[in-house]
Amino acid sequence: MVMSTKKMGRDGAASGEAVGDSPIARLCVKHGLKMTGQRRVIARVLSEAEDHPDVEELYRRASELDSRISVATVYRTVRLLEEKGILERRDFGGGRARYEASENGHHYHLIDIDSGNVIEFENDELVGLLAKIAAELGFDLMSHRAELFGRRTASDRKKDTTSGKADDGSQSNPSGRA
Amino acid sequence: MVMSTKKMGRDGAASGEAVGDSPIARLCVKHGLKMTGQRRVIARVLSEAEDHPDVEELYRRASELDSRISVATVYRTVRLLEEKGILERRDFGGGRARYEASENGHHYHLIDIDSGNVIEFENDELVGLLAKIAAELGFDLMSHRAELFGRRTASDRKKDTTSGKADDGSQSNPSGRA
DNA sequence: ATATCTGCAAAAAGTTTGCTCTACG
DNA sequence: CGTAGAGCAAACTTTTTGCAGATAT
Numbered sequence: 001m002v003m004s005t006k007k008m009g010r011d012g013a014a015s016g017e018a019v020g021d022s023p024i025a026r027l028c029v030k031h032g033l034k035m036t037g038q039r040r041v042i043a044r045v046l047s048e049a050e051d052h053p054d055v056e057e058l059y060r061r062a063s064e065l066d067s068r069i070s071v072a073t074v075y076r077t078v079r080l081l082e083e084k085g086i087l088e089r090r091d092f093g094g095g096r097a098r099y100e101a102s103e104n105g106h107h108y109h110l111i112d113i114d115s116g117n118v119i120e121f122e123n124d125e126l127v128g129l130l131a132k133i134a135a136e137l138g139f140d141l142m143s144h145r146a147e148l149f150g151r152r153t154a155s156d157r158k159k160d161t162t163s164g165k166a167d168d169g170s171q172s173n174p175s176g177r178a
Numbered sequence: 179m180v181m182s183t184k185k186m187g188r189d190g191a192a193s194g195e196a197v198g199d200s201p202i203a204r205l206c207v208k209h210g211l212k213m214t215g216q217r218r219v220i221a222r223v224l225s226e227a228e229d230h231p232d233v234e235e236l237y238r239r240a241s242e243l244d245s246r247i248s249v250a251t252v253y254r255t256v257r258l259l260e261e262k263g264i265l266e267r268r269d270f271g272g273g274r275a276r277y278e279a280s281e282n283g284h285h286y287h288l289i290d291i292d293s294g295n296v297i298e299f300e301n302d303e304l305v306g307l308l309a310k311i312a313a314e315l316g317f318d319l320m321s322h323r324a325e326l327f328g329r330r331t332a333s334d335r336k337k338d339t340t341s342g343k344a345d346d347g348s349q350s351n352p353s354g355r356a
Numbered sequence: 357a358t359a360t361c362t363g364c365a366a367a368a369a370g371t372t373t374g375c376t377c378t379a380c381g
Numbered sequence: 382c383g384t385a386g387a388g389c390a391a392a393c394t395t396t397t398t399g400c401a402g403a404t405a406t
Contacts, residue, residue: 034380036386055370070388075371091269095396096370110315123311130326133301137288139328146324148308150317212360212405233395248363253396273371274395 022047024086024101031084041066042077052090052098052118092118092147110148200225202264202279209262219244220255230268230276230296270296270325288326 021029025043029035045053045061053061059074078099081087090098092111108126110119126146134141199207203221207213223231223239231239237252256277259265268276270289286304288297304324312319 034385036380038387068388072372072389073387076386079372108311110312110317112317113320119315121311121315126307126311129304129307130324133286133299133304134288134326134328135331137297137299137328138331139288139290139326140331141326141328144324144326146308146322148312148317148319148322150312150315150319153313153316153318214361214403214405216362246363250364250397251362254361257397 023103024081027086027103028081028084031086033080033084037066038062038069038073039077041069042074043081046081046087046099046101049100052092052100054096054098056096058099108146108148110150113149113151201281202259205264205281206259206262209264211258211262215244216240216247216251217255219247220252221259224259224265224277224279227278230270230278232274232276234274236277286324286326288328290328290330 021035021040022044024047025035025040028039028043033039041062042058045058045065049058049061055071055074055078058078059069059071062069062074078087078089078097082089082099086102087099088102090100090109092098092109104120106127107120107122110121111117112119130144130146131141134144199213199218200222202225203213203218206217206221211217219240220236223236223243227236227239233249233252233256236256237247237249240247240252256265256267256275260267260277264280265277266280268278268287270276270287283300284305285298285300288299289295290297308322308324309319
């Protein structure tokens with residue numbers, strides 16, 4: 001098992017147009033999408049996101065880079081990118097959809113129910129088991145998701161006291177309900 | 179692995195008041211909730227549900243038994259029961275929350291992406307693996323969920339042609355988006 | 357008796373959409 | 382240039398809430 005070490009694209013030298021493109025913007029081009037300024041900004045925000053922002057948060061971050069972006073465009077864009085398979089929508093509870101780039105690879109989430117932190121991890125054994133289960137039920141596994149809700153073990157907790165929160169796409173609500 | 183064989187409570191002889199109570203209604207009493215007529219009806223609907231109805235569907239079923247129930251009450255009730263741990267909220271995509279009784283035991287869902295059918299299954303090996311993963315990350319596993327999205331294998335498909343849908347709490351949208 | 361619950365309707369919250377103008381290719 | 386995209390605001394959908402009257406314990 002390996003915890004993901006997500007690398008974010010550093011901001012490109014804004015030379016011309018295509019060179020400064022973020023990884024996701026490049027994916028968009030690859031998918032034949034028309035690259036508008038707004039989309040390029042949103043793509044960049046998504047590429048640089050290390051968490052699981054919701055639309056509101058994406059809108060906020062995009063607006064910082066270019067104030068001429070509307071929420072509607074963010075909604076339209078994430079929907080488009082989701083359809084293209086570039087983005088994945090998540091539901092961690094709380095009513096709003098949260099997004100992350102598919103290119104980050106398949107991984108799972110462990111949510112710390114006390115702090116709201118979301119820890120990502122990969123696990124081949126798990127993939128294999130799930131595929132096996134699906135097969136036993138007569139299905140080919142097309143996609144899947146697993147979320148663990150846990151609490152730090154006493155022994156683990158005393159190791160560090162980095163009590164703060166790490167991931168938080170704008171709102172972290174452990175239980176998913178206020 | 180064992181597919182769940184959920185038993186639903188048959189309707190009780192409406193003798194007095196407490197005798198006809200559904201399993202969930204009894205749980206409500208145990209939790210000290212005031213049992214109004216509406217709650218009793220909703221509890222019964224939930225107890226008898228073999229699928230994962232959303233609020234709209236719960237409202238429809240409850241209304242059949244007693245037309246003097248409002249959607250607001252259904253919302254308030256499921257929220258209350260969820261807080262008490264009697265109900266669990268699910269998100270299978272599609273924007274609306276779907277509910278099922280916690281008493282049905284811990285199980286997982288395999289969603290047929292073509293038909294929208296939801297198949298429930300249990301798997302001890304999976305529980306063990308998830309707990310192990312959590313432990314490796316320094317957590318005690320408090321709860322978890324796993325959803326598989328699959329497509330019937332060619333070989334399996336030709337065995338039966340029960341093409342229709344089985345589970346469907348009012349709306350089944352394989353991809354979660356219309 | 358009285359704190360809790362319900363219905364109703366209005367309000368939130370999140371997301372989608374029609375229309376017109378703008379801009380990518 | 383022509384068509385897809387963006388902005389704006391209005392529409393929609395799902396869920397929550399304030400309030401007055403009803404009800405379980």
